[in-house]
Amino acid sequence: MAKIFVSGVAGFLGSHLAEALIKEGHKVVGCDNLIGGYIDNVPEGVDFHQVDCKYLNTMKELLNGVDIVYHCACTAYEGLSVFSPHLVCENTYQISVTMITAAIHNKVKRFVYCSSMARYGAQPTLPFTEDMEPKPQDPYGISKLAAEKVLKNLAETHGMEYVIAVPHNIIGPRQKYDDPYRNVASIMINLMLQGKQPIIYGDGQQKRCFSFVQDDIDCLIKLGFQDNVAGEIINIGPDEEFVTIKELAETLSDLLNFDLKPRYFPDRPREVKLATCSADKARRLLGYKTKTTLKEGLKQMIDYIKERKTRPFRYTFALEIINEKTPETWKNKLF
Numbered sequence: 001m002a003k004i005f006v007s008g009v010a011g012f013l014g015s016h017l018a019e020a021l022i023k024e025g026h027k028v029v030g031c032d033n034l035i036g037g038y039i040d041n042v043p044e045g046v047d048f049h050q051v052d053c054k055y056l057n058t059m060k061e062l063l064n065g066v067d068i069v070y071h072c073a074c075t076a077y078e079g080l081s082v083f084s085p086h087l088v089c090e091n092t093y094q095i096s097v098t099m100i101t102a103a104i105h106n107k108v109k110r111f112v113y114c115s116s117m118a119r120y121g122a123q124p125t126l127p128f129t130e131d132m133e134p135k136p137q138d139p140y141g142i143s144k145l146a147a148e149k150v151l152k153n154l155a156e157t158h159g160m161e162y163v164i165a166v167p168h169n170i171i172g173p174r175q176k177y178d179d180p181y182r183n184v185a186s187i188m189i190n191l192m193l194q195g196k197q198p199i200i201y202g203d204g205q206q207k208r209c210f211s212f213v214q215d216d217i218d219c220l221i222k223l224g225f226q227d228n229v230a231g232e233i234i235n236i237g238p239d240e241e242f243v244t245i246k247e248l249a250e251t252l253s254d255l256l257n258f259d260l261k262p263r264y265f266p267d268r269p270r271e272v273k274l275a276t277c278s279a280d281k282a283r284r285l286l287g288y289k290t291k292t293t294l295k296e297g298l299k300q301m302i303d304y305i306k307e308r309k310t311r312p313f314r315y316t317f318a319l320e321i322i323n324e325k326t327p328e329t330w331k332n333k334l335f
């Protein structure tokens with residue numbers, strides 16, 4: 001049994017991970033400042049602290065005696081990051097440096113960092129493989145990559161094991177669905193269940209590969225424990241079922257029996273059109289296997305949102321840059 005710290009434990013990924021770790025018999029301590037996520041996501045049994053990761057001294061105290069850190073806390077807002085860079089970079093890059101520092105201070109054995117496929121940016125070929133030179137296209141991706149580099153640097157300097165997880169396009173219950181800035185599938189379901197048409201930016205031909213959260217959790221857990229993954233960067237998620245955003249809307253409308261007439265808006269600046277990751281390395285090192293189809297995953301999300309009831313979207317973040325490039329949907333709170 002290990003003592004494990006999960007930052008962002010009220011979030012989507014952090015809460016599922018913490019729940020699975022507790023089921024395996026580990027002691028889990030976690031924190032979240034609730035800027036994203038939901039307080040009722042925090043699984044029973046977590047020693048939960050409602051606190052911001054930016055407070056170094058508090059993090060040093062909370063990480064006392066911890067064996068493994070899973071750093072999931074982040075404002076994971078890729079599209080918003082060109083309009084609210086201060087918020088996104090602080091809660092992507094700066095808090096990561098804080099967590100890494102606190103971990104090294106406490107002689108934590110291994111630090112698992114949740115990066116993002118945004119680190120790859122726009123690549124000439126698909127799918128993205130871990131050996132590609134990262135070319136992030138926006139402040140979110142740049143911050144993720146910068147945090148990875150600081151982690152590698154400090155971990156190598158001070159002798160801490162680290163692993164970089166690159167999860168991508170995860171869907172499933174507990175994902176925030178009243179947030180207008182991210183989580184496309186959740187936004188579409190929340191809108192359609194309210195009888196409202198989904199929003200599509202650009203022509204809807206953006207290509208993605210969604211992964212169901214439970215399929216990723218086993219791999220994430222292994223990243224904390226397996227010897228052969230120390231120092232590795234590993235994509236976590238499937239590479240079998242590519243869909244466009246338009247096809248995602250069509251699949252959801254079939255599942256919901258909804259008369260689909262999407263509302264189209266101009267492209268969002270710097271959105272990467274084709275973004276899919278190879279799962280070869282995860283298959284090889286972690287035995288990754290896709291178990292849940294996109295349709296099945298979406299059904300579970302629909303059930304989750306129906307049970308909790310639809311919600312109005314909450315425009316809680318200040319747009320730091322408002323100009324002619326800022327999407328109208330956000331500037332004028334159109335959904």
Ligand SMILES: NC(=O)c1ccc[n+]([C@@H]2O[C@H](COP(=O)([O-])OP(=O)(O)OC[C@H]3O[C@@H](n4cnc5c(N)ncnc54)[C@H](O)[C@@H]3O)[C@@H](O)[C@H]2O)c1
Nearest residue numbers: 008011012013033034035036037052053073074167169170
């Ligand atoms: N969900 C995905 O598809 C996906 C894909 C790639 C990478 N990731 C990465 O996985 C991690 C988890 O993502 P998620 O989808 O669960 O997002 P999430 O927003 O549901 O969870 C993140 C949690 O971190 C918390 N948080 C943010 N800033 C904080 C701070 N300063 N102090 C304390 N808590 C803070 C939020 O309140 C939230 O509960 C993130 O690092 C994200 O970048 C997620």
